Amino acid sequence: MTVQDIPADLQAFTHDWQEWHSGQEARIGDPHGFLAITDLHWLSDRPERFPDAPGVWSTEADGITVVLDDGEELIVDGTAVRGEHRFGVLPERASVSAVSGDAVIEVAKRGGHDIVRPRHPDNPLRTAFTGTPAYTPHPRWAVTGRYVAFDEPRPTTVGAAVEGLEHVYDAPGRIEFELDGQALALTAFPGHGPGGLIVLFTDATSGVTTYAANRVLSLNPPAPDGTIELDFNRAANLPCAYTDLATCPLPPAENRLPLPVEAGEKIPYERGGPSAS
Structure with a gap:
């Protein structure tokens, strides 16, 4: 199939994803990003x-x-x-x-x-970085869900990539959605912008083609009626997928999806990950 044979809407979808993925790689490969950390x-x-x-x-x-x-x-x-x-x-x-x-x-x-974490641009882990493998994006992994706010934010303790460390988040609600005909839900944590959310999750690909400990999906604020878009093509690795010098949180137990989410970023090459497909 040539590019001309691909429907225009799929071309646009793929282009948007490629821009997102390029931004992810620029952040992880930044001269003072996580790959530049020399010690914790x-x-x-x-x-x-x-x-x-x-x-x-x-x-x-x-x-x-x-x-x-x-x-x-x-x-x-x-x-x-x-x-x-x-x-x-x-x-x-x-x-x-x-x-x-x-x-x-x-x-x-x-x-x-x-903690103190020095970041040196000439750290070999950063200078050797060549990108992150990922699944080919497809609209089937972009779904509309429903955000259900809790009556009060729920303090939620999760583990960390560093053994013995814990993180506590005030979970504001959960997101209900369907994927491959299954009714699913994910506990959400506050995101990086006003009203934004993140979900930490694992699925049946974790430890096989995707990083075992976690992936993260960053979400825009839900609409007034509670609808919210989840695009698993943008499921991203956290820094701990690349380096042992990160303290990333692990997903809460209820965020372990029982089906394979064959979308988003795969195991990094730095961890012996596969080629993109």
Whole structure:
């Protein structure tokens, strides 16, 4: 079949997906993205120096502190800091970026723990990145569902890619939909924009052709009548699919779909993933 034989609406659908996928790959391959992380340092009240970041780091009840030696500096919020600098107490899932030369030192709180994750553009995992395999997009995997809000957001504890770590999300509701004639539902978590949602899930392809631990689907806000679009062609890998230095959340137990979702991103090449098909 030639491009001319493909219906115009399918061509447009595929083009839109390709633009989305290109954006995903640009983000994961960013010079200071997750592939650039050289280590994951867990802070304690014992001051410690790391080989991939300037300064001596520690954390106590009043938050994270770095003490920089003479000749060392960080750029924080556009301002050069030297000597002792206090980042203070960070909220859960918050991050601060401190620039050191061509590196970015991520200072963050994950699962109640303060961490430092240096990101160096020349990290071999990033420089070797060639893209992520994915299923060929098809409209059959784009479905309309119904968002059902909970009376009150439900605190939902999930595991993490790092053993022993937990994340807590206030789940605002669930999404009911049908796929291949099966009635299904997914618990939703707050998304990245106002009213947006995300769903973390696994399915029968997980650990076979797609990453075993999780995939994520980012959704636009539901319509006033509760309808919401789920396009599983845009099921994306989280950073933990590429590196062990990520603390990604795992799906809640009820988000394990019993059928294969042969759409979206596959196991990354970095994890021995297959070629796209």
